[in-house]
Amino acid sequence: MTTRAGFVALIGEPNAGKSTLTNQLVGAKVSIVTHKVQTTRARIRGVAMEGDAQIVLVDTPGLFRPRRRLDRAMVAAAWGGAADADIVVLLVEAHRGVTPGVEAILERLAEIGQGRTVALAINKIDRVKSDVLLALSKDLNDRFEFANTFMVSAEKGYGCADLKAWLGAELPEGTWFYPEDQIADLPIRMIAAEITREKLTLRMHQELPYQLTVETENWEERQDGTARIDQIIYVARDGHKGILLGHKGETIKAVSKASREELEEFLGRRVHLFLQVKVREKWLEEAERYSEMGLDFKDGNV
Numbered sequence: 019m020t021t022r023a024g025f026v027a028l029i030g031e032p033n034a035g036k037s038t039l040t041n042q043l044v045g046a047k048v049s050i051v052t053h054k055v056q057t058t059r060a061r062i063r064g065v066a067m068e069g070d071a072q073i074v075l076v077d078t079p080g081l082f083r084p085r086r087r088l089d090r091a092m093v094a095a096a097w098g099g100a101a102d103a104d105i106v107v108l109l110v111e112a113h114r115g116v117t118p119g120v121e122a123i124l125e126r127l128a129e130i131g132q133g134r135t136v137a138l139a140i141n142k143i144d145r146v147k148s149d150v151l152l153a154l155s156k157d158l159n160d161r162f163e164f165a166n167t168f169m170v171s172a173e174k175g176y177g178c179a180d181l182k183a184w185l186g187a188e189l190p191e192g193t194w195f196y197p198e199d200q201i202a203d204l205p206i207r208m209i210a211a212e213i214t215r216e217k218l219t220l221r222m223h224q225e226l227p228y229q230l231t232v233e234t235e236n237w238e239e240r241q242d243g244t245a246r247i248d249q250i251i252y253v254a255r256d257g258h259k260g261i262l263l264g265h266k267g268e269t270i271k272a273v274s275k276a277s278r279e280e281l282e283e284f285l286g287r288r289v290h291l292f293l294q295v296k297v298r299e300k301w302l303e304e305a306e307r308y309s310e311m312g313l314d315f316k317d318g319n320v
């Protein structure tokens with residue numbers, strides 16, 4: 019049997035739907051999704067099978083003009099994912115079209131994309147009419163030589179089978195990187211931390227989601243088949259801790275419940291989840307926080 023295998027990096031502006039598409043192609047939730055920008059912070063590998071091809075999807079942080087150290091490290095991780103991939107898929111939001119952000123990405127792709135297969139996926143086609151879509155596809159194809167163009171709705175699944183089939187056929191021959199039934203390559207403690215961060219991001223307003231990080235501190239498999247998971251939420255300010263806890267601890271309780279329920283579903287067993295909020299003014303400047311997130315601290319250097 020001839021097998022195929024390779025890495026496919028999904029890149030695009032924040033919120034383009036990269037994580038949603040990763041999950042759709044894998045057929046399971048391996049990367050967190052929210053309506054807010056900059057949800058994904060590091061490269062998340064999801065594994066999808068297409069016949070005899072193993073497609074390793076590399077979900078990346080959104081590409082934008084970074085300001086903080088964390089932002090710079092995220093953007094570097096995204097471009098690093100593209101550089102290491104066999105195929106790059108650029109996601110563009112159908113209803114937003116060619117934004118300045120998309121233009122900047124195309125420029126950079128023109129620099130590094132030489133000799134690399136780059137495909138275009140126009141996402142969220144459920145939000146626009148077909149004439150808009152065709153005009154956008156033409157505009158983008160005039161600006162860059164894409165190997166192929168797909169029109170998809172990562173959320174609804176439209177067009178995703180075509181994209182997956184093409185990716186599978188396009189990957190080089192080679193042996194699989196992971197067992198056939200593996201769906202992600204991310205330490206389980208990190209998946210658990212991401213799930214809690216998703217629930218926090220969904221509940222917290224404005225800047226707060228960008229000012230916190232979650233780490234799994236301890237994981238204990240108990241005799242009775244349940245798991246005890248201890249996590250720390252680092253925030254930079256006292257005031258943020260108060261907001262996070264909420265009146266009589268109601269906010270953190272709701273977050274904890276939502277996270278625990280998803281963890282239980284994911285792990286298929288009961289979970290005891292303990293969340294602790296710690297104020298750590300300088301966490302955004304600590305190398306250890308970055309390695310816990312799967313980022314390179316040095317990438318954040320100006």
Ligand SMILES: Nc1nc2c(ncn2[C@@H]2O[C@H](COP(=O)(O)OP(=O)(O)OP(=O)(O)O)[C@@H](O)[C@H]2O)c(=O)[nH]1
Pocket residue numbers: 030031032033034035036037038039050051052053054055056057058059078079080081141142143144145170171172173174
């Ligand atoms: N209508 C519609 N919404 C979508 C589609 N795909 C994704 N979304 C929504 O777009 C938002 C962002 O999705 P994500 O998958 O988190 O986007 P992302 O590109 O991973 O974002 P970052 O991690 O922040 O870079 C979420 O609210 C998704 O539900 C789609 O095909 N149609």
Ligand SMILES: [Mg+2]
Pocket residue numbers: 036037038049050051057058077078079080
């Ligand atoms: Mg994402």
